[in-house]
Amino acid sequence: MKILGIEHIGLAVNAIKNDAPFWKHIMNIPHRNTELVDDQGVITDIYDTGKGKVELLEPxxxxxTVGKFLDKRGPGVHHVCFEVDDINNAIRELKESNIHIISDEPSIGAEGYKVVFIHPKSTGGVLVELAQKT
Amino acid sequence: MKILGIEHIGLAVNAIKNDAPFWKHIMNIPHRNTELVDDQGVITDIYDTGKGKVELLEPxxxxxTVGKFLDKRGPGVHHVCFEVDDINNAIRELKESNIHIISDEPSIGAEGYKVVFIHPKSTGGVLVELAQKT
Incomplete structure (x- = not known):
């Protein structure tokens, strides 16, 4: 598969309104948009460095998924997303290598990307998202 | 401060030799180098997507720091690093905003970058590294 870069890091937060000021005013990263991703049960608040985004995820x-993560682990990095050129090809390769992916088919994530998640037990402890721009 | 992008994500691992194959052969991200950062008590194994690196951190x-993290949390994302244009300026701004930084002076991290860490309690739960290329 061809990884094009780190697309974003997803941070589980209890309340966007409490965490947004650090990313917006201290880190000074431009705000891009705020979006409800109904499928995943999250509101995402997106900041874009131009080379990798920060997505605050409020359940x-x-x-x-994020609500349960917060209960168990508290706020922090929920997943890391990499951009791929061809997600169907990536899924095929992962299956051939017996990597545990959470769904066999891509779903539609924030900003309309086609996405799939790789289980932390296949990656060494980090939930990895792959995303193809559409 | 001026954030130039996500420089890398740092993943705490028990043994690089066990985790490297996923990043090298499955994710297919080019290997850049392996380096002992004696000050921080880690061996870093670095993969570079061209837009953000993945650093495996073996204590x-x-x-x-990473040894204690593994004991407490297990393997996973240890920190997220953002590149800044001017780390001394960033440190001055963070101090003016009463952000909890772990050291008042930059230290030398992997690849010779000048680095400073922001405590998770000031960021909403994630250890944030700022790095200036030297």
């Missing part, structure tokens, strides 16, 4: 309910 | 002993 819409306790019983969501 | 040289139990009683090191």
């Amino acid at each position: 819409t309910a306790k019983n969501t | 040289t002993a139990k009683n090191t």
